Amino acid sequence: MDQRLNFITLAVPDPSASRRFYAEGLGWEPAFEAEGEVVFFRMAPTIVLSLWRADAFEAEAGRLNREPGTAPVTLSHNVPTPEEVDSVLAEAVSAGATLLAAAEDRDWGGRSGYFADPDGYRWEVAYNPGPIGEQIMRAAGLLGERRSAG
Structure with missing residues (x-):
């Protein structure tokens, strides 16, 4: 079996309400919908x-x-700067999310919060300043070839 993740499926009580949060609240574009049944959002090419x-x-x-x-699942949205952690959390709360943990600097060198x-x-x-975080952001087109110092 190849080391790969292609779908993250969340069982939700009301797909239409969930769609409103992600599409209208967060501005994500559905890739497929069967109204009231299932909604797909392409997160990356695969x-x-x-x-x-x-x-x-x-x-x-x-x-x-x-x-x-708490369900033993956490989804993660990485950002290229520490400041963007706070702004994305605020955007999610504005869209109807519940803030679970405000953004804070972590012992591992990054910054994170939860909703x-x-x-x-x-x-x-x-925000993950380590090599994997940098690779993810570069693959997403959010970093140039080198991260600037400072």
């Missing part, structure tokens, strides 16, 4: 975020864990 109606998800993939607590979308899925917004 990665798609899928918001799938929870009962249809359960019928195909099995029973959802509906116990209280939950209207269905409770946790997103980390992070």
Whole structure:
């Protein structure tokens, strides 16, 4: 099996409400929609975020864990500067997200904060100054060949 991730599927109670948050609130463009059933957002050339109606998800993939607590999934949106962590968190909250942890400088050298979308899925917004963070930002076209000092 190749080392690859292509879909992140979130089982949501109301795909239309979830679509409003991502498309209208955050300004993301759906790549495919079956109204009230599923919405796809292309995140990168080979990665798609899928918001799938929870009962249809359960019928195909099995029973959802509906116990209280935090789902063991965090999605991450990386940004090329520490300042953008704060602005992306503010944009998400403005669109209807719940701020879970304000942005702060981390022991690992970056900056991050967390929000939950209207269905409770946790997103980390992070600036990662390390090699992997830089590679991701360069692949996304958000950095030039060299990061400037300072």
